[in-house]
Structure formats: structure tokens, C-alpha cells
Amino acid sequence: MRRLARPGGALILLAALAALPFFIGSFTLDVVGTGVIYGLMAMGLAVLVGQAGLPSLGHSAFVGVGGYTVAMIANDFSKSSLLALVVAAISGAVLSVLLGLMSLRSKGVYFLMISLALAELVHAAVIRSNYVGGDNGLSMPRLDAPIFGSLGVPNDVAMYWYAVLVAAVAFIVLKTFMVSPMGQATLASKDNAERMRALGYSVRALRMTALVISGVVVAIGGAILTQKDLFISPSTLAPDTSILLLVIVLVGGGSTLLGPFLAGVALVFLRSWISSNLGDYWILVLGAIFVLTVYFLPAGLSGLAGRIRNTDLSDEEAALVPQ
Numbered sequence: 001m002r003r004l005a006r007p008g009g010a011l012i013l014l015a016a017l018a019a020l021p022f023f024i025g026s027f028t029l030d031v032v033g034t035g036v037i038y039g040l041m042a043m044g045l046a047v048l049v050g051q052a053g054l055p056s057l058g059h060s061a062f063v064g065v066g067g068y069t070v071a072m073i074a075n076d077f078s079k080s081s082l083l084a085l086v087v088a089a090i091s092g093a094v095l096s097v098l099l100g101l102m103s104l105r106s107k108g109v110y111f112l113m114i115s116l117a118l119a120e121l122v123h124a125a126v127i128r129s130n131y132v133g134g135d136n137g138l139s140m141p142r143l144d145a146p147i148f149g150s151l152g153v154p155n156d157v158a159m160y161w162y163a164v165l166v167a168a169v170a171f172i173v174l175k176t177f178m179v180s181p182m183g184q185a186t187l188a189s190k191d192n193a194e195r196m197r198a199l200g201y202s203v204r205a206l207r208m209t210a211l212v213i214s215g216v217v218v219a220i221g222g223a224i225l226t227q228k229d230l231f232i233s234p235s236t237l238a239p240d241t242s243i244l245l246l247v248i249v250l251v252g253g254g255s256t257l258l259g260p261f262l263a264g265v266a267l268v269f270l271r272s273w274i275s276s277n278l279g280d281y282w283i284l285v286l287g288a289i290f291v292l293t294v295y296f297l298p299a300g301l302s303g304l305a306g307r308i309r310n311t312d313l314s315d316e317e318a319a320l321v322p323q
Helices: 002-022 026-051 060-076 081-103 109-127 155-179 181-191 193-198 203-229 239-252 258-277 279-296 300-310 315-320
Strands: none
Touching (some): 002 026, 002 155, 002 258, 026 155, 026 181, 026 203, 026 258, 060 081, 060 109, 060 203, 060 239, 081 109, 081 203, 155 181, 155 203, 155 258, 181 193, 181 203, 193 203, 239 258, 239 300, 258 279, 258 300
16 A cells, blocks of 8 residues: 555645646746756756765756757757757766766765866866856757647746656656666665675666766756756856755655655755845755754655654564665
8 A cells, every 4th residue: 555655645746736837926936947857856866876875066067068958959959849858868978977987986975076076177168168158158049848838828837847747757767767676786786885796786887877867867957947047157067056956865865756856846945035035045054954964864854754654554564664
């Protein structure tokens, strides 16, 4: 029964998100839409953190690569949203492979620092490139959202539904990977890499797969975010973006997908409210959230929910519930 309840909860969440445009204003819808996109990107990062055990501070590079790719495609080549999204995904995959070749012999803080260095290299390259606007950023023309753009609804609603749809598809794909034999082998390599090598697995290949999947999902999120905002600037590639994504994953719980997704929506909404009412205190609040999560909720909110759920079970039933 518990296995049936989880998809049911995801479907209820999807229906609630899809219905939101009928109940909230355009500004609130824009904030929630941004939160959905950050939730999408956090799910991608959660696969790398929770499944492969590789926390990254370089995923702002994937956000930026996806965003700049869709803007350049729209400006210079095609007005097709799907084509731009596919090329952005390919760009994310290529950057993932480059990062993997440089860093996957390391782990922990060393991987963290190498990923941060790569993001800073991409950030510096964008700032110095006149082709993508340098410090001024890059604007793009409005593209119709696939599927929903032809329904006659306002563009902001169509883009919101498009983001929700992509997030739902990403959830299914990522969940399928996580429960697949390869996903389970990746998880096992996080806990005991030497044993997996002794069993004949290539730990580096498993981690590379998780990194590529993560990079593709985050690049897709960056592309949709830029298509929604019609603009991207080098600040998107700054460490602030990577830090926010990592904190979202830690708050939601890296071992799940729904946890980071919901945390993404909540923290983006909180960021908007604090920025509007308290000015520049958002970074201080984010730091406080990070410290409190590390000390009091090391498994994130999903881990807390799991412990609460298990208190209602007998010892035998609780032992059967995945942690």
C-alpha cells in the first residue's frame, strides 16, 4: 500500500501545480514558475549528490550553458523551443563529460573544488565574450512554449505549464534511473566503492553516468528559465546559483526527488519575499538555513518525514521501508 501511495502523492502534487494559474496572480505565478524550474534543477543535482555521493558547487555552469545555448539558438538559428531545448541538453552533456574527465578520480571536497573551478572558468569566459553580451548579458525573442503555446492561454501560463510538464517528465526519468540496476549500483558505489570494483563494476563509469544525467537536467532547467525570463546574464553562472542549488538539495534531502523539488519551490518563494521586504538579507537567511539543516536535519526534510512516518509502523514494518 505504501508503494501505491507515493505515486498518488506525486500525481496530487502535479494536479495542484497545474491548477495554480486559475487561483493566483501573474506575479505569484512567475515566482512559483521559477521555483518549479529550480526544483527541476535540484532534482538533477540530487541524483549526483544522493545517488553518486558527489556534492557539486559547479552546477551554475550547467544552468548558464543551458540558458546561453537557448538564447543563442533563438537569436541566430531557429525559433523552435524544442530544438533549443535539445541543443541545451546536448551542451549540458558535453560539459558534464569535460567535468567528469577532470574530476572523477577525486571525491568529496576535492570534487567540490574542481567543480567550482570549472564553473568559475565558464563564468569568466562568458564575461569576456562579446558574442554573448559580456557583462550586459544576452536577451532573446519570445518563443512559444511547446504544446501549451497553441492553446490560446497567456504566455506566462503556457510557460508555467511547460515547466511543470518538463519537471514531471524529468521526475519519471530520474526515478527510473535511481531504481534501475545501474542506479542501484551507483548508490552502492557511493557507500563502498572498493567492493563494487571487486565485483567488476567501473565506479568511474557509474559516476560519469550520474554526472551526465545531472548536467543534462540542470542545463534543461537553465534553458527553460532563460526562455521564461527572455534574458540571461553572467550572474547566473556566479557561485550564488550553485550554492542555492546545493542548499536546496540538502534541505529537501539528497536521497529523494520530491524533497529537493518542493524545497526548490519553497526557497525560491522565500527568496522573493525576503528580497522584496528585507533587501539584501537573503544570503544571511540562506546561510542560516544551511547551518540549521546540517546540524538538525542531516537527511533533510525528506529524512524527517521518513522518521515521522516510521513511528506509526511496527518494528517489522519499519525495517521494510527504504531510508
